[in-house]
Amino acid sequence: MDIVQLLLLSAVTFVAALVQGAVGIGFALFVTPIFLTVFNSVIAVQVTIFITLVTAIAVLPKIYQHFPKPLLVRLIIGNAFGAIIGIEIYRLSDVTSLKLGAGIIVTVLALYLLATGKERMGAGNASPSGLLGVDLGVGIATGIMTTTLGMTGPAAALYLTYLHTTKQATRSAIFGLVVFGYSFGLLAQATLVGIETSTWMWAIALAPAAYIGTLVGDRVSNKIDPETFTKLILAVLIASGTMAIYSAF
16 A cells, blocks of 8 residues: 555545535545546445445434434435346446436536525425425435445435425435445445455545544534535536536546
């Protein structure tokens, strides 16, 4: 393990975790291009999954009381089914096409909400509730995107923004979903692909930077007003969708 590489990746991990801690999404957007450059693709995905789990677990003790429980339960149930569907889609489909489609959908919907959602910004709803079928459907979408593209947050973030959810409820719901989705993803990687010792070493070495960055991001989040928070969520979603589109070519 090269010390210069470790310092560089730790710095990148810290910044990405800070963004993740502040708004609930964005970690993979920052680290994936660099991780793919440094590691081979399998290691990059596995390290990203592990560290994203660290960022979620780091803030759970502070935000679990804000869980929108009925909605989160529906999203998690849908996520479980979607993850299984996603594995089959991953085996049968062209991942490049999946990235392109997901990137276009996320970008267009985020731009739409940004253009028309001013009336949704503000204190928001601490206990959001959609139709049962819609909640489960969004959960299925998050599960499919988790196991095919490693993207748990975007679909949930879009839906929570649409439901005019409070900042606290949005962050806690996304982190709760990330813990479930990425735990399943890490288990799937371990059982179906295998995780090398070097991967665990890199993941453990970068975990402190992710943990500290997330806690700093959590403090930053406390200073962000609801309207700015919504705009940041949508900005990160647009950037994530754009990156997915770019990576498809």
